[in-house]
Amino acid sequence: QSALTQPRSVSGSPGQSVTISCTGSSGDVGGFHYVSWYQQHPVKAPKLIIFDVNKRPSGVPDRFSGSKSGNTASLIISGLQADDEADYFCSSYAGNKIFVFGSGTKVNVL
Amino acid sequence: EVQLAESGGGLVQPGRSLRLSCAASGFNFADYAMHWVRQAPGKGLEWVSGISWDSSTIGYADSVKGRVTISRDNAKNSLYLQMNSLSPEDTALYYCAKEIRPLFYYYGMDVWGQGTTVAVSS
Numbered sequence: 001q002s003a004l005t006q007p008r009s010v011s012g013s014p015g016q017s018v019t020i021s022c023t024g025s026s027g028d029v030g031g032f033h034y035v036s037w038y039q040q041h042p043v044k045a046p047k048l049i050i051f052d053v054n055k056r057p058s059g060v061p062d063r064f065s066g067s068k069s070g071n072t073a074s075l076i077i078s079g080l081q082a083d084d085e086a087d088y089f090c091s092s093y094a095g096n097k098i099f100v101f102g103s104g105t106k107v108n109v110l
Numbered sequence: 111e112v113q114l115a116e117s118g119g120g121l122v123q124p125g126r127s128l129r130l131s132c133a134a135s136g137f138n139f140a141d142y143a144m145h146w147v148r149q150a151p152g153k154g155l156e157w158v159s160g161i162s163w164d165s166s167t168i169g170y171a172d173s174v175k176g177r178v179t180i181s182r183d184n185a186k187n188s189l190y191l192q193m194n195s196l197s198p199e200d201t202a203l204y205y206c207a208k209e210i211r212p213l214f215y216y217y218g219m220d221v222w223g224q225g226t227t228v229a230v231s232s
Binding site: 001003032034036038040045046047048051052057087089091093096097098099100101102103104 | 145147154155156157160167168169171172173205207210215216217218219220221222223224225
């Protein structure tokens, strides 16, 4: 059960777009449509922002979007805002009743 | 309002046991799978264990398998995590989290508690 691979950090200026990749294998990201993304501000609990690869829970702005190609899922944040500065984690069902999280990406708003 | 409240954490010596609890409110607990996720200080999220709405499906991360038991009491709207043979590597903030869709197990977690801290040290 290896953690999904995410870049350690990405940066962008307000109004720009950033993309966070999440690379797994055919046993997790590539094999299931159950990829979710979580935003975590410092000393806060994680917040679900994307599920089922590309669905947004109610209340999450459409600036957040998700996609998947093969074994890699992506989170795109468009129109970057100061409050988007946070840690982001992907997660995938990995079969056999197991879930796996990504290593986490720090988004810096310049 | 949907809420999850963890309890039971604390400072414990290596090799000892601890039982974490999660009290749920604001939703039909009996319809939803539940998960435990932990976060070591300064580190990322690690899924620990999950249990389906009816306890028929249970999964554990390799890192805790054989030392941890997840359970639930739907009549009490409560989730539990019994942790045995604790080691310093188990030191983390432990979150309980609710499955996104009722009666399913594999979609992810849409509601999280604030966590309870487990510190394993002599």
